[in-house]
Amino acid sequence: MNVSTEKRRTKRDVLTEFRHAEILAAARGVFAAKGFVGASVEEIAQAAGVAKGTIYLYYPSKREIYFAALREGLTALASETQEKVEGAKTLLDQIRAYVETKLHYFERHQDFFKIYFAELGNMVTQHESRDSDFEQLYLDQVALLEEVVRRGGRRGEARNLEARSVAFAIANLTRGAVTQRLVGWTTGSIEREAKLLVDFVWKGISAT
């Protein structure tokens, strides 16, 4: 019957999906702790509770696992950010949305952020073509900010200034704030941190 075959199919798919997720989660932890090179596939396998060979039934290579983890977190973060930012009306609220979303997402996904920032750093030394879409995702975030700032400027909410530079500035400040928390140089509540940061930015660009 259709039902039974469908059911069986689904069962398999569910298992496959489960293993993918399981391995990815384990990989994220290991990569976050040791970095791409420091991590071994064997280690990831153990963390996932399977044998090394099993890993290769689900991912073709260590690199692919890494990229999968990176991409997953990155797209989720990007869409969440975009959603929140576009949900805000005023420029100030939009900037606040951007900063807060990042800081909160960080709180929930520290492992991802470790991988993310390490990769950002390595991008400077090793420019592989594989990284280009990763690079693009980063620039998209900046572009989002840039557009927001530009529109805010047109509405007279901000001084007239280089939207792109401001966008980079906000991105840099946010990135820095998250990094500081990650390494433990900053404590204090996220709300306070976000407020400080947004205030600072706002002083720098507001119209009044």
Next chain:
Amino acid sequence: MNVSTEKRRTKRDVLTEFRHAEILAAARGVFAAKGFVGASVEEIAQAAGVAKGTIYLYYPSKREIYFAALREGLTALASETQEKVEGAKTLLDQIRAYVETKLHYFERHQDFFKIYFAELGNMVTQHESRDSDFEQLYLDQVALLEEVVRRGGRRGEARNLEARSVAFAIANLTRGAVTQRLVGWTTGSIEREAKLLVDFVWKGISAT
């Protein structure tokens, strides 16, 4: 005679020093291009025009070469920054000095900066105790800024605000600006970049 022995001694020392510098320069280039793991000692040796074994006559391990390159650049940058900043009178000038010094130093030592930023990124994933003095050097830079801001605040040149947060903000903005140039996301003159950045910061913290 004293003279002759001294002369010979000096000759040897000069050679030793020369080799050290030569190897370090070669290493910097290779590390900047490939990162720590991507670089091989063989490659560094070739770039330095010596055999691999020779490398180990001057440095005990690959890691040591790496740290030496990092430390050298870092201490030079730190002292130059400190000098320039302390040479400035007003808070605004001090901040400008900080930003401009970094940007100019970057222009002169791109290879160093690549290693530096990559290491900053990796610090998040691999916390070795070896890195702790590196970490300290970074925090010293922030502390320098913090002190400057705090004093400026006391003199009434800036609003009353969290000196530490502001210090981090300036450091982050500067770091970001340099990174952007490094990857090619920003062009334009350094002077312009510095001005934009300083203006932005100043708006954010000035007393008026």
Next chain:
DNA sequence: TGGCCTACTGACCGGGCGGTCAGTGAACTG
């Protein structure tokens, strides 16, 4: 029950690289 399928295993392979060390030859010495 016997045969089959297949997800899973982990011993194994091959290559790359950090680090070593016996050997070389040029310069110096007496």
Next chain:
DNA sequence: CAGTTCACTGACCGCCCGGTCAGTAGGCCA
């Protein structure tokens, strides 16, 4: 010129790790 020193060499070692694949075990069907 013979002897000695020493900076330098590069073939070599051993380890690690990404990736493979013949084998296994357990579930399912006839």
